[in-house]
Amino acid sequence: MVKAEDDMYLLPRNLQETHRLDFQHYLLRQLFKGLIVAPIDSSPLSILDVGCGTGRWPQEVAVHYPSTQVIGLDLDQSLQQRLPGIGHNYTFMQGNILNGLPFPDKSFDYVHQRLLVAGLPARQWPLVIRELVRVTRVSGWVELVEAGNAFIQIGPLTQQFLSWWIALSRTRGIDATIVERLGPLLQQAGIKQVKTLTFDLPIGAQGQGEQRRLGDLLARDMLAGFPNLKGPCHQVLNVPEREFDHVMQGLAQEWERFHSRYRFYVTYGQR
Known part of the structure; x- marks a missing residue:
């Protein structure tokens, strides 16, 4: 069971969130044209x-690399859903990176971390990076996939929601702008050949072809996740529930009107 003081995650841990995270996984897999961006060994x-x-990413990696031992680590097992036919080369372990990773130095050829900026206090990121690097073998790769506060071409409703999100984050010591500085943090920890890629996606069914499909997926992801912050916004920030509902109801139309976009970051390097 996860202790409340260990869990900084602002969103719920339930079946609805499991479905949303899997949906998000499909979006990123399509955006990146695969599961791994770094040029790792074959x-x-x-x-x-x-x-x-949910374990979706590491289990799909385990299927893709059947001779590779893949470990998925998380605070809580409640979101885990084992895929049908998954082999013995995938193992789930419960743990908190803020307490240190439960592995010896230089244990892995590739270490992956995705979308944890909303669950890690900003002051802890140097420690987190050092732990990721510590368990990576020499010549191995570390890859970080993140999404911060980078909304582009937004209207007043999105700006209002973003201000609530930033205020909520600050109450937990979280600063999503850290995603823009992950490259230097990796370099300070001894990682070489550091590269940061950015992916700007339309929010909603804008444009044509793949961009339109991905934008539609992204909008669905946001509209499934954002309403879960209604309770915290009301309880912590005293945001009236009617005001929160008004913002939520107008976001989709506003994104299309302003041709809004959102940025994902991938930062990787070799030890």
Whole structure:
């Protein structure tokens, strides 16, 4: 069972959130044209996924690399859903990276961490990066996939929601702008060949072809996740529930009117 003081995650841990995270996984897999962006070795011996959530990403990696031992680590097992036919090369472990990773130095050929900025206090990121690097073998790769506060071409409703999100985050010591500085943090921890890629996606069914499909997926993801912050916004920030509902109801139309976009970050490097 996760202790409240260990869990900084602002969103619920339930079946609805499990479905949303899996939906988000499909979006990112399509956006990145695969599961891994870093140019890792074609036959890694071991892979670690920190903050694995539902376990969808590491299990799909385990299927793709059947001879590779893949470990998914997370605070809580409640979101885990084992895929049909998954082999013995995937293992879930419960743990909190803020307490240190439960692995010896240089244990993995590739270490992956995705979308944890909303669950890690900003002051802890240097520690987190050092732990990820510590368990990576020499010549192995570390990859961080994140999404911060980078909304582009937004209207007043999105700006209002973003201000609530930033205020809520601050109450827990979270600063999503850290995603823009992950490259230097990796370099300070001894990682070489550091590269940061950004992916700007339309929010909603804008444009044509794949961009339109991905934008529609992104809007659905946001509209499934954002309403879960209604309670915290009301309880912590004293936001009237009617005002929150008004903002939620107008977001989709506003994104299309302003041609809004959202940015994902992928930062990777080699030890």
